[in-house]
Amino acid sequence: MATDFAGKTALITGAGRGIGRAIALGLADAGARVVLLARTAGQLDETRALLRERGVPLGRISLVPADLADEEDRDRAAAAVLATGRVDILVNNAATVEPLGPTIGIASADVRLAFEINVVAPAALTAAVLPGMLDAVWGRVVNISSGIVAAPAGMVYRPGGVDTAMQAWIRQQDPERIGALHERFNRNFAEGTLITPEHSAAALLAHLAGDDTGAIWDVSTAPVGA
Numbered sequence: 001m002a003t004d005f006a007g008k009t010a011l012i013t014g015a016g017r018g019i020g021r022a023i024a025l026g027l028a029d030a031g032a033r034v035v036l037l038a039r040t041a042g043q044l045d046e047t048r049a050l051l052r053e054r055g056v057p058l059g060r061i062s063l064v065p066a067d068l069a070d071e072e073d074r075d076r077a078a079a080a081v082l083a084t085g086r087v088d089i090l091v092n093n094a095a096t097v098e099p100l101g102p103t104i105g106i107a108s109a110d111v112r113l114a115f116e117i118n119v120v121a122p123a124a125l126t127a128a129v130l131p132g133m134l135d136a137v138w139g140r141v142v143n144i145s146s147g148i149v150a151a152p153a154g155m156v157y158r159p160g161g162v163d164t165a166m167q168a169w170i171r172q173q174d175p176e177r178i179g180a181l182h183e184r185f186n187r188n189f190a191e192g193t194l195i196t197p198e199h200s201a202a203a204l205l206a207h208l209a210g211d212d213t214g215a216i217w218d219v220s221t222a223p224v225g226a
């Protein structure tokens with residue numbers, strides 16, 4: 001399908017190289033004004049040079065050097081971008097693969113840093129650009145993910161829809177606040193689809209008897225009639 005993003009502004013994080021740069025080039029080719037964010041100003045310059053070689057006018061290119069791990073810097077960058085107008089397309093592409101290596105010895109500070117870049121920053125940028133998208137009744141937010149989510153290094157357990165205080169709390173929330181979740185959680189409860197904590201725990205214990213790891217264990221596929 002041919003795409004035409006003329007008149008749209010796209011903010012691409014991690015646009016100094018790699019996948020983010022390629023996405024920025026593609027969006028610019030499709031007519032978008034592109035806002036390129038990364039820490040390394042020299043690499044943003046290189047992306048801009050590539051855009052210029054393709055004939056993208058300077059007026060459709062903005063560079064925003066910023067460290068997404070730094071809340072103050074991130075907020076400053078978001079404010080600077082929005083001061084020039086609405087963001088129609090946000091591509092949360094910047095990420096770190098650190099900390100890599102054995103879980104033993106991983107410093108919590110490194111985990112915190114990874115969450116800041118990979119989770120907090122995309123959520124914060126999304127919250128910042130959403131009001132403009134809602135006003136325009138159009139917007140796109142893309143979070144670049146990874147195949148690793150389907151094959152995690154450690155065991156991930158999905159406990160199912162379980163009848164606990166957490167579920168009750170969600171059901172009691174104002175529908176204005178939680179939107180479609182309110183209807184879904186109340187429907188699940190009314191239809192009696194929730195399982196007991198004991199059912200969920202029994203399924204986990206059945207999995208633990210085996211040797212597998214690096215998998216997503218789902219209560220619905222557990223090898224027990226619990």
Ligand SMILES: NC(=O)c1ccc[n+]([C@@H]2O[C@H](COP(=O)([O-])OP(=O)(O)OC[C@H]3O[C@@H](n4cnc5c(N)ncnc54)[C@H](OP(=O)(O)O)[C@@H]3O)[C@@H](O)[C@H]2O)c1
Pocket residue numbers: 013014015016017018019020037038039040041043066067068069092093094095096117144145146147
């Ligand atoms: N390559 C793959 O095979 C692969 C596979 C699955 C998923 N992905 C995902 O695809 C996305 C792009 O990966 P890539 O391979 O293109 O990586 P890359 O070549 O390392 O590029 C990462 C980009 O993110 C920026 N960045 C990193 N930390 C940042 C920070 N704190 N603040 C601002 N910008 C930051 C980097 O610029 P600076 O260092 O200058 O800040 C760079 O522009 C990531 O989300 C990655 O997880 C990649």
